[in-house]
Amino acid sequence: MTLSLSDRIDELSRSRVPFVRATVVRAQEPSSAHPGDRAIVLADGSIEGFVGGHCAAGSVRTAALAALDSGDGVLLRVLPDTGEAFPETPGASIVVNPCLSGGAMEIYLEPVLPSPVLHLVGASPTAEALATLAPALGFVVQRADDVPGPAGSVAVVVSTHGGDEVSAIRRALDAGVGLVGVVCSRTRGAAILDELAPTPEERARVHPHVGLDIGARNAPEIALSILAAIVRAIRVDGLAAAPAPAGATTALPRTAVDPVCGMTVTVMADTPHLHHDGTDYWFCNPGCRDAFAASLAS
Structure with a gap:
């Protein structure tokens, strides 16, 4: 049975597959598309749905893949090479398509990206508080006991309180995770670093005694301070997810x-x-x- 576009969007979202949702906002005759027409564009360039004929769809595909790469939504204005135009719209990306058979169009392109993954190691009260709070901030929580490794995670938090912290940190570093936080005292953190012997590049990614200083005293407050540090790293420092496991991603077409x-x-x-x-x-x-x-x- 063929899925409706809405069902297909739900399926892709559940499967953590990135795509771009394209919606026709305005269309002038003789465009074959109409306001409200929708499509999705996948990372391999395939289009499901309808947002116009061959030439318009080609412009949408190219702009959608650029939006998927940047993660930013864009209002795409596709104009024929006839002087036809809509009134100016701030923030629009304009493409003049000489082959368009007429009819200016505006299509909103919205990248839909998988939620960032927070990988937790340990079953301490702080780890449990993180597992409870993180989804409210849009994170998907993975536990070390449930998944084979931290590849694809935006951050790893090790909260074993004396467990094999060094091995967990090493696995995260080898997977390319950009922020590896350790819930520990400053004294214990120094001992972990001595045993780990990280390179300077690795040391910049390891954060003993992780979290912003907000005077946290209990597990939920410590979890809040850790999540604040991770959000700041993402929003301010540009922290990105570690590479996904081999074969899990699709290269953008040229x-x-x-x-x-x-x-x-x-x-x-x-x-x-x-x-x-x-x-x-x-x-x-x-x-x-x-x-x-x-x-x-x-």
Whole structure:
């Protein structure tokens, strides 16, 4: 049974698959799309749903993949090369598509990215408080007992209170995690670092006695201070998730410039293509490809 677009969006969200939700906001005739038409664009460039014909969809695909890469939403204005336009909208990204058959369009592109993963090691009161508070801030909590490793996590917090902290820290560092916090005293933290013997680059990622100084005294307050430090690292310092396990991500498809109309197109299996004299050319639609082929033959 074919899923509705809403069901497909729910499925992708549950599976933590990144995608872009595209919604037609405005469309002028003779555009084939109408306000409210929707589609999703996946990281491999595939489009599910409808936001216009071949040329408009190509512009949406290319802009959506850029939005997926940046994580920022964008209002895409697609204009034919006829002077047709909507009134100016601050913050819009404008694409003039010479091959569009008429009808200016505006499409809102909203990247939908998986929630950041917080990997917890230990079953201490602080770890339990973190597991309770973190989802309210949009984190997905993983426990070391339930998943094979911390790859793909934005941060790891080790709260074993005397357990094998060094091994847990080493696994997180080797997985590329950018913030590895340890719930411990400053004295214990110094001893952990001596035993760990991290490189200078690794030392910058390890945070003994983790958390902002808010005078925390109990487990929920300590958890709050730790989450505040992680949020600050994400929002202020640009902390990103560690690389996902091999094979879990899809590389963004490459782009090319249509030699006829100058449009930037995303190279897909169905992108109009021509191989000539040892060079590959890609086009926004078959018309541009045929025109280019004719110019080579003349």
